[in-house]
Amino acid sequence: MFDYKDLNLKIGLEIHQQLSTKKLFCQCSSNFKEEKLETEFSRRLRAVAGEQGYVDIASQFEEAKHREFIYHGYDDEYCLVDCDESPPYEINRDALITALSVAKLFNLNIPDKIIVMRKNITDGSTCSSFQRTMLIGYESGNSFIETSLGKVRITSLCLEEDACKIEKVEENKVYYSLSRQGIPLLEIRTEPDIKTPEHAKETAEKLGLILRSFPNIKRGIGTIRQDVNLSIKNGARVEIKGFQELRVMPKIIDYEISRQVSLIKKKKKVEKEVRKANENGTTSFLRPLPGSARMYPDTDLKQIIVTEELLSKIKIPELITDKIHDLQKKYKLSEELATELVKEKINFEDYTKRFKKISKGLLATILLTYIKEKKEHLEFVLDALNLEKITKDVVQDMLNELKQGKKINLAKYKSISNTEIEKEIKKIVKGKKNLTVNAIMGILMAKYRGKVDGKELIELINKYKK
Amino acid sequence: MKKNFGKAGDLVSVSTKDRTYFGTLIPSVDDDVITLKLDSGYNLGMRKDKIKSVKILKQISGKDSKKQLIVYNKNLPTISILHTGGTIASKVDYKTGGVVSAFTPEDLIEMFPELRDIANFKTRLIREMWSDDLRFKHFSILAREIEKEIKNNISGIIIGMGTDNLAVAAAGLSFALESCPVPVILVGAQRSSDRGSSDAFLNLASAALLITKTDFSGVAICMHENLNDKTCVIMPACKTRKFHTSRRDAFKIVNDSIIARVHYNESKVDFFKNNYIKKGEKLVIKDKFEEKVGLIRITVNMNAKQFLAYKGYKGLVIEGTGLGHTPLDVVDNETKEHANIKKALQELAKDTVLVMTSQCLFGRVNLNVYSKGRELQKIGVISGEDMLPETAFVKLSWLLGNHNKNDVKELIGKNLRGEINPTIKANEFLD
Numbered sequence: 001m002f003d004y005k006d007l008n009l010k011i012g013l014e015i016h017q018q019l020s021t022k023k024l025f026c027q028c029s030s031n032f033k034e035e036k037l038e039t040e041f042s043r044r045l046r047a048v049a050g051e052q053g054y055v056d057i058a059s060q061f062e063e064a065k066h067r068e069f070i071y072h073g074y075d076d077e078y079c080l081v082d083c084d085e086s087p088p089y090e091i092n093r094d095a096l097i098t099a100l101s102v103a104k105l106f107n108l109n110i111p112d113k114i115i116v117m118r119k120n121i122t123d124g125s126t127c128s129s130f131q132r133t134m135l136i137g138y139e140s141g142n143s144f145i146e147t148s149l150g151k152v153r154i155t156s157l158c159l160e161e162d163a164c165k166i167e168k169v170e171e172n173k174v175y176y177s178l179s180r181q182g183i184p185l186l187e188i189r190t191e192p193d194i195k196t197p198e199h200a201k202e203t204a205e206k207l208g209l210i211l212r213s214f215p216n217i218k219r220g221i222g223t224i225r226q227d228v229n230l231s232i233k234n235g236a237r238v239e240i241k242g243f244q245e246l247r248v249m250p251k252i253i254d255y256e257i258s259r260q261v262s263l264i265k266k267k268k269k270v271e272k273e274v275r276k277a278n279e280n281g282t283t284s285f286l287r288p289l290p291g292s293a294r295m296y297p298d299t300d301l302k303q304i305i306v307t308e309e310l311l312s313k314i315k316i317p318e319l320i321t322d323k324i325h326d327l328q329k330k331y332k333l334s335e336e337l338a339t340e341l342v343k344e345k346i347n348f349e350d351y352t353k354r355f356k357k358i359s360k361g362l363l364a365t366i367l368l369t370y371i372k373e374k375k376e377h378l379e380f381v382l383d384a385l386n387l388e389k390i391t392k393d394v395v396q397d398m399l400n401e402l403k404q405g406k407k408i409n410l411a412k413y414k415s416i417s418n419t420e421i422e423k424e425i426k427k428i429v430k431g432k433k434n435l436t437v438n439a440i441m442g443i444l445m446a447k448y449r450g451k452v453d454g455k456e457l458i459e460l461i462n463k464y465k466k
Numbered sequence: 467m468k469k470n471f472g473k474a475g476d477l478v479s480v481s482t483k484d485r486t487y488f489g490t491l492i493p494s495v496d497d498d499v500i501t502l503k504l505d506s507g508y509n510l511g512m513r514k515d516k517i518k519s520v521k522i523l524k525q526i527s528g529k530d531s532k533k534q535l536i537v538y539n540k541n542l543p544t545i546s547i548l549h550t551g552g553t554i555a556s557k558v559d560y561k562t563g564g565v566v567s568a569f570t571p572e573d574l575i576e577m578f579p580e581l582r583d584i585a586n587f588k589t590r591l592i593r594e595m596w597s598d599d600l601r602f603k604h605f606s607i608l609a610r611e612i613e614k615e616i617k618n619n620i621s622g623i624i625i626g627m628g629t630d631n632l633a634v635a636a637a638g639l640s641f642a643l644e645s646c647p648v649p650v651i652l653v654g655a656q657r658s659s660d661r662g663s664s665d666a667f668l669n670l671a672s673a674a675l676l677i678t679k680t681d682f683s684g685v686a687i688c689m690h691e692n693l694n695d696k697t698c699v700i701m702p703a704c705k706t707r708k709f710h711t712s713r714r715d716a717f718k719i720v721n722d723s724i725i726a727r728v729h730y731n732e733s734k735v736d737f738f739k740n741n742y743i744k745k746g747e748k749l750v751i752k753d754k755f756e757e758k759v760g761l762i763r764i765t766v767n768m769n770a771k772q773f774l775a776y777k778g779y780k781g782l783v784i785e786g787t788g789l790g791h792t793p794l795d796v797v798d799n800e801t802k803e804h805a806n807i808k809k810a811l812q813e814l815a816k817d818t819v820l821v822m823t824s825q826c827l828f829g830r831v832n833l834n835v836y837s838k839g840r841e842l843q844k845i846g847v848i849s850g851e852d853m854l855p856e857t858a859f860v861k862l863s864w865l866l867g868n869h870n871k872n873d874v875k876e877l878i879g880k881n882l883r884g885e886i887n888p889t890i891k892a893n894e895f896l897d
Contacts, residue, residue, distance in 0.1 A: 042696060043663065044695045045662040045663055046662045046664070046667060080712065085656075086713075111510055111512070113499055115501070117509060119507070120662065122662050128662075134508075138487075140484050140485070156506065156508075295507035295509075296660075303495070
């Protein structure tokens, strides 16, 4: 679509990953259902000057809207800390150690003292009007990940509080749920080393997989979010937020590039701004790009001294990316299959030992396709397949019968020997000489459905039709 | 070799053995660490011994952020703000990492530009202190500062103060100002003004609205009504207490009800009482407070020495249990000390005015119901009625400072400033 190199496309990523520990600065759980509404209160937020005396333009913009923010507290999922009605408690140690471990893995420098900062945000998504965030690791000159298009450098790792989830927007009112507020978030930033939209997706996927190797990483919808920073020649830096799925990332990036290209063609200025990734593959304006004046130290918290004792708690797990690579190599699996096996935490090695006669690719495919089936049912079928009592084509039917509680008559599924089939083909061909391969196939499939392999059958028919 | 680490505000490049970092120097809390503000906005603490060199790229220009000039609006009334410190007018101090005060009218208008539409503001810094450090003398100092302001033809006074002892100071001032021509409203904040979620603005603006829009006079407290940034309540100075360490609606009324509710967004004040003091009274100040007054809280397992510590005091408020009780009875071997407590109270009663209040806070002291109460009366303990213990404490000090001992014993149980409510209603309790 575009010559990205010619456009001087530069893409950087920001990955936000939730942790499953308790909330970062209180004892609330990070699991939430938002079922029983307990509290509702209303706030107005104001723009305030940052450390260097400037009011951040992003904050001003939000304030200009003069909106009322209404917060919903759900039973057991929030406390006074989330309401900004109590100072924060001490930082959650498990979250801190996880963050330090990730920083170590990426070879990032860990500060001697960690300073908790307040990042001003006045869109109401935090009750306090700021998000607490701290730099856990910063570039060392040796912090990067390898990708198909070369190294992508890691700029920084931050540990921060997640913000409230938006519930609805009315004319001058925005409703938020407090349940997500305060959940620990890891934020990983890359340098703008990403070269193409597909490359962005690959890098995001890889970073996500690396994170999932660590303990205390939250799983499920909405637990990992990606922001894309991009710029092109004569354009401006734009941040795109809110990708629903990684799959659509390249399409949306391409849309944004074409938007900027057409503005440049019309000799219009491309503004630095934050844009939203829309479900239809486009982007739309959210707010001006915030500057760096939006941060100042949190005065309610002491600085965290990174002691030897703290550093000794760091543990680097075996990486999922390494596990995938090992599976690929050892069993000659595709990257896709290997990735899925690791993601689903299937002990593939154990299965290969038990079902030696099933080809590795087929075994992996069956395990992944029927992952939701009962283990005993699946193993019954795999056993039959391993003993060559059935063919792979009947796996689905057998599982269905097992699920319905039927007793399995293996004879029904018994695979038919090739000589028996050949005999049958000869009989048909002899009877009606004008039949096409497909017609013969149809007759045989009706008779032997599930007991023969379709591909093999065609080969056999072809033998007699030549 | 001594390295030059630059000074706060300088744009620098800092080299360690690995690489070089760019940023602005921020004052650091520790001498062995420099704090660098990176382009991303994050502050990075770096140990000086790990730094190879610091290159100053651009020195601080010394230019401060622009402050808005304040224009006097002759169509608006003028309010005088007397600052004493506290969260209400505080900003972040990047040197200590703590919160410091910002008191000039410029600071105030810069933080809350909307105030310009309500009134003209004069601000004066009386003290920069925690309200925890207040002494009786400060009530007198504040009363005299109020006197000075009133001479300048102002519509009302707002006193900004730390919330910890704000209610006690309100009681102190309401006694010191026997009558006053303008309202004196005490305002605090539970979240500092440097954060977008601060409650300071609504509290200040609501006090200003009360002063400019109504005929209310007298001493009162203006703070958030609940967790919503919608309404503030005007609370009686002597019947209000801080009940929460951190909530914005920490202040609640005890044995009384709200005077008025201020709806800032609708620019409206609703009164719930009509017997409040109106503007235009003569200024009468009685600002003497007796220093030797104490407050003792009754607990289990007390001993006589704790009471005798107040020997020589002119007055002692007892925060008793229930209707107003102390340990007095010897019922077994374990309670022998109670005989000594009784003796200690009898000893104290010779020179000290003893006033009973209740740690229940809600409800009235009654020394007639149980024999223990009657025993205490016999010793000479006087009922503090439904007064808050802290209010009774301040009142006793003020009475002893301005009246003779016999009058004090007479006046302690009489309502002078709304500190005693003769008719506590059913709805004047926790929800």
